[in-house]
Amino acid sequence: xxxxxxxxxxxxxxxxxxxxxDSLLNTSYDIARELFEALxxxxxxxxQETTGRSVTIDMSHGGSSRQxxxxxxxxxxxxxxxxxxxxxxxxxxxxxxxxDWRDLLPNGASPYYSLPAFxxxxxxxxxxxxxxxxxxxxxxxxxPNPRTSxxxxxxxxxxxxxxxxHNDGDEDAAEAFVKEIFDSxxxxxxxxxxxxxxxxxxxxxxxxxxxxxxxxxxxxxxxDQNLERxxxxxxxxxxxxxxxVAEVAERNGNTEVANAYLEWLYTPEAQRILAEHFYRxxxxxxxxxxxxxxxxxxxxxxxxxxxxxEAIQRDHxxxxxxxxxxxxxx
Amino acid sequence: xxxxxxxxxxxxxxxxxRHGQRVLIGLAVGLxxxxxxxxMAYIFARAFSRGWDVYVANILHPVTLHAIWLxxxxxxxxxxxxxxxxxxxxxxxxxxxxxxxxxLVTIIEIPFSISPIIAGVCYLFxxxxxxxxxxxxxxxxxxxxxxxxxxxxVTMFVTAPFVxxxxxxxxxxxxxxxxxxxxxxGASGWQVFRRVTLPNIKWALLYGAVLCTARAxxxxxxxxxxxxxxxxxxxxxxxxVELLFxxxxxxxxxxxxxxxxxxxxxxxxVKALLESRKSG
Numbered sequence: 253x254x255x256x257x258x259x260x261x262x263x264x265x266x267x268x269x270x271x272x273x274d275s276l277l278n279t280s281y282d283i284a285r286e287l288f289e290a291l292x293x294x295x296x297x298x299x300q301e302t303t304g305r306s307v308t309i310d311m312s313h314g315g316s317s318r319q320x321x322x323x324x325x326x327x328x329x330x331x332x333x334x335x336x337x338x339x340x341x342x343x344x345x346x347x348x349x350x351x352d353w354r355d356l357l358p359n360g361a362s363p364y365y366s367l368p369a370f371x372x373x374x375x376x377x378x379x380x381x382x383x384x385x386x387x388x389x390x391x392x393x394x395x396p397n398p399r400t401s402x403x404x405x406x407x408x409x410x411x412x413x414x415x416x417x418h419n420d421g422d423e424d425a426a427e428a429f430v431k432e433i434f435d436s437x438x439x440x441x442x443x444x445x446x447x448x449x450x451x452x453x454x455x456x457x458x459x460x461x462x463x464x465x466x467x468x469x470x471x472x473x474x475x476d477q478n479l480e481r482x483x484x485x486x487x488x489x490x491x492x493x494x495x496x497v498a499e500v501a502e503r504n505g506n507t508e509v510a511n512a513y514l515e516w517l518y519t520p521e522a523q524r525i526l527a528e529h530f531y532r533x534x535x536x537x538x539x540x541x542x543x544x545x546x547x548x549x550x551x552x553x554x555x556x557x558x559x560x561x562e563a564i565q566r567d568h569x570x571x572x573x574x575x576x577x578x579x580x581x582x
Numbered sequence: 583x584x585x586x587x588x589x590x591x592x593x594x595x596x597x598x599x600r601h602g603q604r605v606l607i608g609l610a611v612g613l614x615x616x617x618x619x620x621x622m623a624y625i626f627a628r629a630f631s632r633g634w635d636v637y638v639a640n641i642l643h644p645v646t647l648h649a650i651w652l653x654x655x656x657x658x659x660x661x662x663x664x665x666x667x668x669x670x671x672x673x674x675x676x677x678x679x680x681x682x683x684x685x686l687v688t689i690i691e692i693p694f695s696i697s698p699i700i701a702g703v704c705y706l707f708x709x710x711x712x713x714x715x716x717x718x719x720x721x722x723x724x725x726x727x728x729x730x731x732x733x734x735x736v737t738m739f740v741t742a743p744f745v746x747x748x749x750x751x752x753x754x755x756x757x758x759x760x761x762x763x764x765x766x767x768g769a770s771g772w773q774v775f776r777r778v779t780l781p782n783i784k785w786a787l788l789y790g791a792v793l794c795t796a797r798a799x800x801x802x803x804x805x806x807x808x809x810x811x812x813x814x815x816x817x818x819x820x821x822x823v824e825l826l827f828x829x830x831x832x833x834x835x836x837x838x839x840x841x842x843x844x845x846x847x848x849x850x851x852v853k854a855l856l857e858s859r860k861s862g
Contacts, residue, residue, distance in 0.1 A: 277812065285813075285829050312812045313825065326711030326720070327728045327810045445828055473830035 279329035281316040330501040330510045353495040363517035364531040367487035368410040369464035374478040383414040387432035394457035396447040397440035410488040413552045468530035628836035640837035649822035657798045668745025676753035702807025728810030736804040748790030796849040
């Protein structure tokens, strides 16, 4: 009786991968697992070729605000690859990341980016092409609650930007337009994962709004439904910022490999993998190669259109501001 | 008229009570099927929805294997410690009188009544980088939080009362007469414990250990706070289920969940067997 049990325990122990000495911990946001599973081995090969040293990259995934909090409490992260700049600023306040992190790498330290886009039912039966189709009475829209989901705040702002563009910058008209879209949302889930489930598993709604980078993964996970990706004419630039957690990397003796890892993300080799996963890339040649799956779109930024995130917080998301008026009776 | 009425009444009420019995049994069985059996069956149905090969591939994925291993090793460390603690605590409370006995019993039961996430946060504030002991731990290069020690500590906290709670009532009911008799006959302290106390509480002890194991294996909330979610390093099986689920890998999530469910079922069968031994 005891022997098989012992053997099973030993087998499990042996099956557990031994931790290699030269290792780098990348702390990242949810749903980026497949992306980095594709990127990491290619970087490891590249590192082996250029330096002759081997490296394993460990991954930790979670909501990026929670990840930032964990790093402040001692999670041993050498680099962060997040989906919100404010979460890296939290690490700056904690003294772990230098204040000028945005200037240390090209494109504001965002080697790739994304934007809110649509996922529609097979054959796009309601011919949903742009934000104004979402305001139509016959279209049901699914996205999570902007009060609890960062993803949905990008959706709100992208729709608002479309409203501004088509109403000569009239903010109240834009607000009325966004309200029409919100009125066609039957249920607001708390997060992107819940909204995906509502759309794909419960079969509610005609269009799911989420980051373009996620639409590919969702379509693949529910491939039997043949969901189709649609990119609107206007959307909001969503940075995916990266930084070396200087203090931790230094303590681990990983400063060199951590910097090399993040710089490598800008190379055509890495950018192709990113584009394969439906991220928008900064390398123009790679962008051109993948233009069929990542069609042209007019991008607005939080800074240019809304005066920066502080102004957005004050004018849109603070209590009693525009979001509360759009979101009334929900 | 009256005889008819008299004959009629009891038979009708008997009929009614038999009818009521049926409804109650039906309700109990129905609700059990609906709320417990159906979801559990669904776990296995989903786990195998893409066939046996995909299921095996998901279980044998190195990261999933590591999660199983980490959960197992955590239970292997935690359960013996809590068994020892439970016996010691129950012994102290049941066999001795001292001031603060009542308070001790209450303290032992605290993990039952507070949410595990509070345990996680407490340990984070104590051992985390910004915590009370954080600077000292960092200066000595000791990693407690976001590593195995933190996971073990939180699991230990959450499962601390199980053994003590099972053993204590039995020890209290048995009193100290047998131990006193053994001492008068010249038995040493260890002999008393091994030959008198332990045999008396054997089944309750095993029962408590099984409950403790089941809980240690399934712990989610507290461990989630101190794990750091590093795949292949600090991801326990319950955390891994959530992670796979968030990745839209439903089959993987249900496959991992099925191993957890199997562990739970085995624990419950062992518990049922022990219960029949205990009462038999």
